[in-house]
Amino acid sequence: xxxxSKIKVLIVDDSALVRQTLKKELEKNPIIDITGAAPDxxxxxxxxxxxxxxxxxLDIEMPRMDGITFLRKLMQSYPIPTIIVSSxxxxxxxxxxxxxxxxxxxxxxxxSEAYSVDExxxxxxxxxxxxxxVNVQKIHKQAxxxxxxxxxKITSFVATTNRILVIGSSTGGTxxxxxxxxxxxxxxxxxxxxxxxPPGFSKxxxxxxxxxxxxxxxxxxxGDSVVIGQVLIAPGNRHMYLKRDGARYEVRLGDExxxxxxxxxxxxxxxxxxxxxxKSAVGILLTGMGVDGAQGLLNMRNAGARTIAQxxxxxxxxxxxxxxxxxxxxEFVLPLNEIVPKxxxxxx
Numbered sequence: 569x570x571x572x573s574k575i576k577v578l579i580v581d582d583s584a585l586v587r588q589t590l591k592k593e594l595e596k597n598p599i600i601d602i603t604g605a606a607p608d609x610x611x612x613x614x615x616x617x618x619x620x621x622x623x624x625x626l627d628i629e630m631p632r633m634d635g636i637t638f639l640r641k642l643m644q645s646y647p648i649p650t651i652i653v654s655s656x657x658x659x660x661x662x663x664x665x666x667x668x669x670x671x672x673x674x675x676x677x678x679x680s681e682a683y684s685v686d687e688x689x690x691x692x693x694x695x696x697x698x699x700x701x702v703n704v705q706k707i708h709k710q711a712x713x714x715x716x717x718x719x720x721k722i723t724s725f726v727a728t729t730n731r732i733l734v735i736g737s738s739t740g741g742t743x744x745x746x747x748x749x750x751x752x753x754x755x756x757x758x759x760x761x762x763x764x765x766p767p768g769f770s771k772x773x774x775x776x777x778x779x780x781x782x783x784x785x786x787x788x789x790x791g792d793s794v795v796i797g798q799v800l801i802a803p804g805n806r807h808m809y810l811k812r813d814g815a816r817y818e819v820r821l822g823d824e825x826x827x828x829x830x831x832x833x834x835x836x837x838x839x840x841x842x843x844x845x846x847k848s849a850v851g852i853l854l855t856g857m858g859v860d861g862a863q864g865l866l867n868m869r870n871a872g873a874r875t876i877a878q879x880x881x882x883x884x885x886x887x888x889x890x891x892x893x894x895x896x897x898x899e900f901v902l903p904l905n906e907i908v909p910k911x912x913x914x915x916x
Contacts, residue, residue, distance in 0.1 A: 623649050
């Protein structure tokens, strides 16, 4: 998709009010063309055949066929970049993350009392632009494949070195992280992750990673210590920074303005790691649209940290890691299955 042409969007939601609101607000943007608004999957199927949309906005809870079932069928027969537009409930956040494992590009909260139309629509427009550029077949392929990982024989890390591992990711990152974290050893040095994810979804995502990994994974809270065997995920809509307090590291959360349209921002985390940890850190930039984290990874490398970027072939979108490579920020450029072994080697 070329961004100076119209992006054809299909809305699929059983709520007439949601369909009307999204259509009205999105059509104010000259780059977006709403080609249809379907109340369920069966109407959507006919509209897809007729209008051939570039991007689908999909609800989860719908009559006759739920959004997850529809998405699975869509990805198998006619893959189209799909953004989940979901009400913010515990069940829906779990289902939305399941949808991303099935091939959805991104997820966003519906307008509600907590998130106004004025807040949601600008974010949704950016996600639509991003989704129109995504190779959705690559997302579906990665989500359904097991990546072989051969780990180096490392039995322990030296605690006194205060080593730290940081990861930044965006589009395609939830699936990538679900592949990587289960391969981590229990005694991995303290680890911080910024994944671009909406408010309310980050805790569910952290809980999911915790259930499939040997390490402890949790949504970060202000003042959390960075300790061996624990992974902290930045909360949606809050920046996360590394701070050194004497002989230990901890995280601080902030509500500063978004950077590169993102909060949390990979860039801000990486910059803080460059300043606070320097050569004691290893930084990894995974798949994602845009440039968030690329300059920060370079700052880490200039401060003595070891740095890795995911390669183009295994990335869903080679935006963030591609920019890092362009800047000379990445010491190593590796496919997804080689990243953890290299990181463990560098952390020794």
